[in-house]
Amino acid sequence: MIFLSKWIFFKLLGWKLIGSFPPLDKYIIIVAPHTSWHDFYIGALVRSIVKIKINYVAKKELFDSPFGWYFRWMGGAPIDRSKNSNTVDAIVSIFEERKEFRLAIAPEGTREKVDTWKTGFYYIAKGAGVPIVMAALDYKNKEVRVEPPFYPSDDMKSDFDFMYSNYAGVVGKIPENSFTH
Numbered sequence: 001m002i003f004l005s006k007w008i009f010f011k012l013l014g015w016k017l018i019g020s021f022p023p024l025d026k027y028i029i030i031v032a033p034h035t036s037w038h039d040f041y042i043g044a045l046v047r048s049i050v051k052i053k054i055n056y057v058a059k060k061e062l063f064d065s066p067f068g069w070y071f072r073w074m075g076g077a078p079i080d081r082s083k084n085s086n087t088v089d090a091i092v093s094i095f096e097e098r099k100e101f102r103l104a105i106a107p108e109g110t111r112e113k114v115d116t117w118k119t120g121f122y123y124i125a126k127g128a129g130v131p132i133v134m135a136a137l138d139y140k141n142k143e144v145r146v147e148p149p150f151y152p153s154d155d156m157k158s159d160f161d162f163m164y165s166n167y168a169g170v171v172g173k174i175p176e177n178s179f180t181h
Contacts, residue, residue: 005048015042019146021050025100026130027149028121029054030163031137033179034106035172039137043104046135046144047075054102057091077101088123095128104135107163113177122159125152134163140171 009015021029031043047054053075060078062071071078079090095101103124107117125132131149138145147166152159164181172178 002048002051005045009042009045009049013045013142015142015144017046017049017144017146019148021052021054021102021133021146022131022149024131024149025102026095026098026128027102027133028125028130029102029104029133029135030107030121031104031135032107032117032167033137033170033172033177034108035111035174035177037111038173039106042137042144044074052102053100054104056104057094088120088127091120091124092127095124095130108179111174111177114179115181117160117163117179119156122152122156132163134166136167136170137172138170139173140175145170 009017031039043054055075055077057077057079058071059081062068063076063078077094079087079094081087091103095103103121105121107121108114109118109120121132124130131151133149134147136143136145136147150162164179167179167181170178
């Protein structure tokens, strides 16, 4: 499967992978810009190539369906997203319960154009005491760039300015929806 993933990603699609995911058991991967459903298979190919388990969270109802086994196999973790539950705390609990958990999340929270990112991933990283790894999906240059991990400080504005700067000039599949700050 790894050979096929490499062939599709590098040869057939012509993409490059720059940087590497750290050999840590727990961290948050912010993947941006998230502008299209195509981001999913690009991410799945990268996950296969780098041979590490990368997780995601989804509403618990998906895992109760006939396809629940597939969502778990793909690294999914169910969370209760009802109004009276705190999603950040629920995800921090997953980090605390598991020996290994690498959460991939789109900081925009949507595939539409946004001017600022959601902050949940940041509070999850702080609450769980895990670093953030930035991954850029640059369709213009056909590159997935992975930056070294960093731990959020107590200066949220400075941290977000730093993260935003790592995505400057990165173009998503739908360019007009790419994140610019």
